[in-house]
Amino acid sequence: MEQDKFVINIGRQLGSGGKAVGEALGRRLGVHVYDKQLINLAAEQSGLCTELFEQADEKKSRSLFSSLIGYLRMPFASEEGSVTDVLSSEALFKIQSDVIRDIASRESCIFVGRCADYILRDHPRAVNVFVTGAPEDRVRRLCEQENVTPEEAEAQMERTDARRASYYDYFSSGKWGEAATYHLCIDSSVLGIEGTADFIREFAERKLKMNLSGR
Amino acid sequence: MEQDKFVINIGRQLGSGGKAVGEALGRRLGVHVYDKQLINLAAEQSGLCTELFEQADEKKSRSLFSSLIGYLRMPFASEEGSVTDVLSSEALFKIQSDVIRDIASRESCIFVGRCADYILRDHPRAVNVFVTGAPEDRVRRLCEQENVTPEEAEAQMERTDARRASYYDYFSSGKWGEAATYHLCIDSSVLGIEGTADFIREFAERKLKMNLSGR
Numbered sequence: 001m002e003q004d005k006f007v008i009n010i011g012r013q014l015g016s017g018g019k020a021v022g023e024a025l026g027r028r029l030g031v032h033v034y035d036k037q038l039i040n041l042a043a044e045q046s047g048l049c050t051e052l053f054e055q056a057d058e059k060k061s062r063s064l065f066s067s068l069i070g071y072l073r074m075p076f077a078s079e080e081g082s083v084t085d086v087l088s089s090e091a092l093f094k095i096q097s098d099v100i101r102d103i104a105s106r107e108s109c110i111f112v113g114r115c116a117d118y119i120l121r122d123h124p125r126a127v128n129v130f131v132t133g134a135p136e137d138r139v140r141r142l143c144e145q146e147n148v149t150p151e152e153a154e155a156q157m158e159r160t161d162a163r164r165a166s167y168y169d170y171f172s173s174g175k176w177g178e179a180a181t182y183h184l185c186i187d188s189s190v191l192g193i194e195g196t197a198d199f200i201r202e203f204a205e206r207k208l209k210m211n212l213s214g215r
Numbered sequence: 216m217e218q219d220k221f222v223i224n225i226g227r228q229l230g231s232g233g234k235a236v237g238e239a240l241g242r243r244l245g246v247h248v249y250d251k252q253l254i255n256l257a258a259e260q261s262g263l264c265t266e267l268f269e270q271a272d273e274k275k276s277r278s279l280f281s282s283l284i285g286y287l288r289m290p291f292a293s294e295e296g297s298v299t300d301v302l303s304s305e306a307l308f309k310i311q312s313d314v315i316r317d318i319a320s321r322e323s324c325i326f327v328g329r330c331a332d333y334i335l336r337d338h339p340r341a342v343n344v345f346v347t348g349a350p351e352d353r354v355r356r357l358c359e360q361e362n363v364t365p366e367e368a369e370a371q372m373e374r375t376d377a378r379r380a381s382y383y384d385y386f387s388s389g390k391w392g393e394a395a396t397y398h399l400c401i402d403s404s405v406l407g408i409e410g411t412a413d414f415i416r417e418f419a420e421r422k423l424k425m426n427l428s429g430r
Contacts, residue, residue: 185394
């Protein structure tokens with residue numbers, strides 16, 4: 001890992017505009033922004049990971065069980081679902097983790113979600129951020145983006161954030177959405193999407209002791 | 216409440232340096248910093264509140280029960296302690312709340328702890344911040360300040376933060392230490408005490424759309 005490579009990891013509440021903040025930040029810094037879709041795509045395109053992806057498709061096979069036994073945690077299996085579901089979830093996390101580490105070893109970049117802050121906990125130049133939003137802004141944003149009613153937006157917020165918290169808390173040692181888990185948490189409703197991206201850039205510059213604006 | 220008055224409310228983990236950040240910020244902005252001691256002192260010195268304070272000292276008296284019945288929540292009483300303890304706790308919160316609102320109506324200032332962000336939720340110019348710290352820095356700071364062992368420092372951190380969370384979550388509608396409760400959360404280990412104070416000042420300036428540095 002070269003000395004000048006950095007990574008900004010962004011966790012976010014649903015509807016907070018966290019992904020848009022990440023994209024605005026990516027434009028300012030001239031780096032790629034990886035979210036779930038891009039990480040999965042990278043995993044599929046990676047020769048290293050194809051086999052595991054194929055195995056994940058055959059999740060009931062004995063060979064998958066054998067190859068992934070090291071990632072299996074029985075308490076989760078007994079509480080949350082069948083063994084094959086757990087294997088699939090654990091396998092996907094393992095694949096995504098390998099891809100995230102691989103990308104971060106080759107380039108400066110931004111990751112949105114996926115426990116990237118925890119996966120890259122040994123990265124020497126990581127900035128871990130969490131984006132929240134005022135409830136009314138989150139509802140409005142979701143209604144516009146998803147064409148749903150305010151009630152459905154609120155239900156989505158609750159469901160999705162609970163799922164994100166469950167995913168993060170299971171795979172990491174931190175707690176999703178708690179201030180102590182991140183270097184910086186910011187309410188995007190205060191400064192707006194662009195203002196929040198600016199502010200995170202300034203924080204990252206001070207943390208990393210480098211000028212990121214002219215890249 | 217005059218238009219140009221602002222208030223910065225700071226919640227903090229024990230040992231995070233949150234109070235020191237508040238004091239550094241107070242020096243920069245030329246405003247008073249009120250923590251528990253100063254708020255209690257102000258309450259004692261306030262003619263408005265003397266009577267309630269005297270009543271709180273006589274917490275087993277019937278008159279206290281009568282005067283404060285409006286603040287009593289029975290579920291808390293049955294779970295957490297005797298009725299008189301609850302009355303005392305509720306009474307103190309009511310007194311402190313009145314003092315906090317009174318101070319904020321007269322001057323720009325900084326409050327550390329005391330649910331001030333929730334008490335001042337209708338203040339038009341409030342900036343709500345939470346300060347965390349890396350565990351090793353928190354332990355080191357507590358060992359120096361309190362002259363205790365690292366083990367005792369860790370025990371203090373756990374006890375005190377649990378008490379602060381319990382206090383905040385009981386009296387407010389938010390959750391202590393959760394990113395979504397505050398406008399900005401920051402790990403003081405990243406930029407240090409002075410750097411964190413600078414960064415919060417810049418955030419407050421942008422939120423309030425005013426220059427706070429020359430006050």
